[in-house]
Amino acid sequence: MSDPIPAILKRIDADQPRALDRLMELLRIPSISTDPAHADDCETAADWLVAELTDLGFKASKRATPGHPMVVAHGGEGARHVLFYGHYDVQPVDPLRLWNRDPFDPAVEQTARGPVIRARGASDDKGQLMTFLEACRAWKAETGGLPCRLTILFEGEEESGSPSLVPFLKENADELRAEIALICDTGLFDDRVPAIITTLRGLLGEEVTITGPDRDLHSGMYGGPAMNPIRVLTRILGGLHDDQGRVQVPGFYDGVGEPPSQVKASWNNLGFSTEAFLGEVGLSHAAGEVGRSGLEQIWSRPTAEINGITGGYTGDGFKTVLPSKASAKVSFRLVGGQDPIRLRESFRDWVIAQMPPDCQVTFAEHGAAPASAMETESEVFVAAQSALTEEWGLPAAFIGGGGSIPIAGYFQSVLGMQSMLAGFAKDDDQIHSPNEKYDVESFRKGVRSWARILRKLAD
Template sequence: MSLDAVLARIDDQMPQALDRLAELLRIPSVSTDPAYAQHCRAAADWLVADLESIGVSAQRRDTSGHPMVVGHVDGPAGAPHLLFYGHYDVQPVDPLDEWRTDPFDPKIEDAAKGKVIRARGSSDDKGQLMTFVEACRAWRDVTGEMPCRITFFFEGEEESGSPSLVPFMQENAEELRADLALICDTGLFQSETPAIVTMLRGMVTEEVTIRGPEVDLHSGFFGGLAQNPIHVLARMLAGLHDETGRVTLAGFYDDIPELAPELRAQWERLGFDHAAFLGAVGLSEPAGEAGRTPLEMIWSRPTAEVNGIWGGYTGAGFKTVLPAEAHAKVSFRLVEGQRPDAVRDAFRAHVKAALPADCTAEFHAHGGSAAGIMDMSGPAFEQARRALGQEWGREAAYVGCGGSIPIAGHFGEVLGMNAMLIGFGKDDDAIHSPNEKYDVESFHKGARSWARVLDALSAPS
């Protein structure tokens, strides 16, 4: 059986696969800092060469920002066309003095639960990206071809807002369009259970400034008589939730569907330990909407959060002033049925309705994206879920993601494609932080997982 031989090849070649990953990790492809632009190009060139080494026709495609990498390879007649997305850029390494090793000199270290790869980008996303490439390498080594037609699409700006991504996708839509997009930028559920993300929350971010008097005022002369913008803003923000934790914005919940019973039951079987989840960050009691389970609240329910608030004098010592203005940054996580523009409008209306005389409000939008809901109606998701379960020895789960992964939405909006998100990161990988790591097990079993998924998705229906 070809699959058994492919899996054996992955096992045999794991030392060489780790060496290849180390080569890529040594390239400091920090996308947000212009000083690293040449290294981002070097990482793109490295990936082009590596894809070419396994028979993929690949190119570096320059953009107004960092390059894209696009590659194509044919498969057997009648097999599906899959697109695989990953990103080769990484976060800055600051603060450098908190790293135990050089972040761009990868090391294999012994850890409490096995060996880990310690380096910036090891988990997010170079290690994850290379799990798929190594699976494809093994398929070609064993069978002489890929199991299906594959397009490889690697980005170099994911960690800096992806300014070139959507224009590139629009300009190259016909070339990139496939039957299904595969994304490897997520993780295992509670570091143990293989998972397919089927829903992603969207986001609206907004900054508001409340202005009152023309200048800061002496609180002895004006306190109690003049409007204090911090008081005004605090009341507005406190009014975003009622006593049960529900958001009070008009129409906020109008079009949100309830969780499907079968998905709710699967989530309950996961046995999520919210006490341990909160305890890890020094908390104990769930907040949020009354009557909702913890997993519902972080995966399938919307939120309104104050991310920052400031005004007046905040320096050393004390200065008794009534500030002329107060500021806050507020974000909303969105779920299926919510439109970013409608939520933004409802927030602004909430603020304006609470404005007293002599106060004005100014708004600055920082971005917005709708929730991503994957279409699970076809057989592909169940095929992939079974394949993951076979590799990890436990039932794979359909899960939500409380964060936002815009590329999944872009595949739908720009290319009309469904996306499947599978990843092998663990909760303690410290992505974006000092001492980032990726478990060798995640890399090894990740490659084996993709080999199984490719086999399942490519099998004749």
């Protein structure tokens, strides 16, 4: 059998105007999952995807959940079974005044760096999701079928914490379980180098509230003898790191290992500049662990960050109040074998041990997910790396992910399957922000990339 890829790629390029039209249709649906006012729009987006998948020959259905529906589809046949995951819901658009156009009136705009698709969800995740569907469309149109057995899972609550996801995975594990999960919710490295994420940091969120007096007090009358909760809170938070940038919670580094030497060497070859990276946001000096490179700090080291502090009077003007309460939100990015539940207990014990008389502390948890690491030596990863290299003309890099994509961990813990994360977004796509965009070239080459990857996986 001759290689169908040249003809498939030619068809993808010829069909791009129609592919863009289809993407625009999906982008016009304001499927904001966090806003109850858009619940019907999420249903509409799910219905739209079911219709598209059915048109592509998949057996597709919309599945009800306590929240927004899942879309599940099955198609193709063969020895290899692959699951593709994406999400059709989007972030809210506030503040609307900062958008240059209606966020749900998508258009292709010309920029100094080439044409872009401007709309909410263009990059996260509708544009990325559609790259895979358009690759399947080209395969079917050119060969009459799909290159392997495919299961599709599209979620409608990713941007609102995925409350229905784990129960759905557990209830449908036998139907969804595959050899590998493909996730297209990531980006290129340095806007030009294709990348496969092989590690993802986990995430632990904690909210700390310290209470002192039973009401706010006048600082002139009580300042001095009365304990101030803000004083207690800031002292504790100030001790979270030492002068070398290391976290001081007991047992914090349990389970933290070092990347293999060859992985570190490959990162060094990427030409990443910490100074340039920080310069883009008006900074100039690295503030993390001393002796660690910028990529190490982002991809392979755990962190503790204070995300918000409240207490006392914060309105206009001045009020000499000694507050009753003070709170802080603290997040931990986790790597390796760090146990988020054990770390939560350790952090709370560490805070409690520093409570002075007359102060009490309470905690509220905001999620806990372990880190994920992929087996890059497997033939699936090697095949995908080869396919991306062929399409982009530059060696595809195995990189780490500084953020957290919980779905990869859930696929591992609930379904017992590895995930491969490959996407085509760029750092300036402004996801979650006004004027979100997705490069037309990212869309085109994303479709071509998935077509090549599917061919390699089928082999």
